[in-house]
Amino acid sequence: MAQTMELRSNGEAGRTATGKISIIMFSGTADKFIPLGVITQAAAAMGMDVNVFVTGFALQGFAKQPRDLPFPVEFTSMAPALMQAMKAARVQPWDAMLRQAKELGAKVYACSMMADVMGMKKDDFGDLVDDVVGAATFLQAAEGGQTLCTG
Amino acid sequence: MAQTMELRSNGEAGRTATGKISIIMFSGTADKFIPLGVITQAAAAMGMDVNVFVTGFALQGFAKQPRDLPFPVEFTSMAPALMQAMKAARVQPWDAMLRQAKELGAKVYACSMMADVMGMKKDDFGDLVDDVVGAATFLQAAEGGQTLCTG
């Protein structure tokens, strides 16, 4: 499967893009974290500015002691085979991909309002979270770029 | 907790942003309505143009006689504590936040096709809905700005 990965990078290598991409994460199901990792890593590797704003149930995935993220119930029967296939294909876990994105400059912000509501302070988040900020701060950082909601 | 709110607004006050943000709402689960309220209110308060296009199961949240919005089943066990914590933190309900956004100029449109399908006419919607329009009308209003889908 290392070959698969190489073929993939062959097609992808050397691509660049300008601009800014900002991602709002609020769903806490596991399937949303995989594209978060893939998109942030690809965008940061291409040279884009990347901002992530984490809120709602998604905050739990960024806690220092993260809970296991549930798969959407509609797909739980398929989840174990999918996770095994991702391992076999040497796809990195979402947090490793996001960490690489951060090494390339991506920033991750936790929503201050929902953190307050959930009783979480900056220290309760793992090292993936750069800061705890409000929605207005994030919207200002996102200004003039593309903004995605992963739902 | 009023203090928490004040700290939050201290960090957020005076922030401005230009441009246009458009939000497509089609999921009908309760967790999607909270960020809808937060983002529209923050964006409108910063001076941005805000358009919301409501379709699919989300239309039910805007009915004159709204149904109770279900939480995603993966998180129902956590929902009561979360709702109570939001109340304790004096976080406004999503519709109050959206109403404030509307006072600052935000517009809310219901999707005419799905309203037809669900047998809903303009009169069946509450006062949050400004008009019932088609997807093309919304896309034209969204042109040149950022567009989010809350899933």
Place this chain on the structure above:
Amino acid sequence: MAQTMELRSNGEAGRTATGKISIIMFSGTADKFIPLGVITQAAAAMGMDVNVFVTGFALQGFAKQPRDLPFPVEFTSMAPALMQAMKAARVQPWDAMLRQAKELGAKVYACSMMADVMGMKKDDFGDLVDDVVGAATFLQAAEGGQTLCTG
């Protein structure tokens, strides 16, 4: 109901928009495919460039032998009536709408990484899929436009 459709097109006809709209599909529930069809068809008909990037569980909806797409469990009780009402209102199925968008120039890409993971090759996808590409290729195609995630 043909009248309804006509009224709708009357309001919508002749609208144009410039620019590019890119849509990331990763959720595999049926309710996400309806707005995919509506938005791509409306945007393509208005003259916009449209790119769709399909990944995660959504890939199954594009297989040559597609599985039945599940509705979100929170809304399964409402799904049969909704589907019947859509038929009665002569709303086209999502794939017919997407096909029309493609005739107007829209492009659909399957995510190469998730296709690998799921053991799907180009031949395993139906004719809606133009190519199997990586995330970086898609982000480059999306550059400078609006990008939506349908969750």
